[in-house]
Amino acid sequence: MVILLAKISPAIAFAADSSEFDFFEQKIRPVLVEHCYSCHSVGARDSKKLQGALLLDSAHAISIGGESGAVLVKGKSAESLLIKAMMYDGIEMPPAGKLPDDVIANFTKWIEMGAPDPRVGDSNLAPKRQINI
Ligand code: HEC
Numbered sequence: 001m002v003i004l005l006a007k008i009s010p011a012i013a014f015a016a017d018s019s020e021f022d023f024f025e026q027k028i029r030p031v032l033v034e035h036c037y038s039c040h041s042v043g044a045r046d047s048k049k050l051q052g053a054l055l056l057d058s059a060h061a062i063s064i065g066g067e068s069g070a071v072l073v074k075g076k077s078a079e080s081l082l083i084k085a086m087m088y089d090g091i092e093m094p095p096a097g098k099l100p101d102d103v104i105a106n107f108t109k110w111i112e113m114g115a116p117d118p119r120v121g122d123s124n125l126a127p128k129r130q131i132n133i
Contacts, residue, residue, distance in 0.1 A: 020113055020114075020116035021116055021118045023106075023109075023110065023113070023116070024110065024116055024117055024118065025118075027103075027106040027110065028106065028107065028110050029119075031099065031103055031106075031107075032056050032057070035094045035096075035099060036056045036093070036094060037056065037057055039051040039052075039094075040052070040054045040055055040056040040057070040066075041055060041056065041057040042055065042057060043057075052066040052067050052068075053066045053067040054066025054067070054071060057119065058117075058119045058120060059117035059118070059119050059120065060120075062115075062117065065081070068081060071085075072111055072115055073111070074111065074114045074115050075111070075112060075114055076111070076112075077107075077108040077109075077111040077112050080111050082107065082111070083104070083107060083108055083111065086098070086099060086103075086104045086107060087104060
């Protein structure tokens with residue numbers, strides 16, 4: 001029984017309620033829109049500016065990750081490439097300049113919460129790799 005509970009509890013822990021979506025809407029989405037979408041969104045892909053084969057503009061796309069694979073591990077911010085990139089640990093995102101520590105702390109908290117993300121939309125497609133000839 002204990003083992004069974006241990007197995008199902010992550011699903012319960014990650015079941016998002018509306019207050020978690022509020023956190024996303026207030027603290028996460030605006031940062032993604034302002035600092036990430038220009039290179040990591042369907043719009044960027046359509047204008048051939050997509051970078052790292054990574055879309056960050058839907059829950060599904062962000063869960064797929066980019067050319068290195070997963071960029072976020074729900075509940076494990078330290079293992080999430082998204083956080084490493086924002087902390088300028090290995091890769092540096094956004095390239096124009098490191099975001100303030102409190103912004104990065106919000107992303108860390110969001111991933112620890114299980115990355116609740118209400119975004120659905122046409123970016124539910126896997127990133128397309130482009131071959132330029
Ligand atoms: C001006 C364009 C630009 C912006 C804006 C930008 N990125 Fe990137 N991103 C890149 C490029 C180029 C790469 C691939 C090269 C690399 O890994 O350094 C990349 C790769 C990544 C990767 C690794 C993907 C993989 O699978 O290898 C992550 C994670 C990432 N970006 C996160 C972010 C986040 C989070 C933001 C916003 C806070 C952001 N990026 C904003 C250009 C951008």
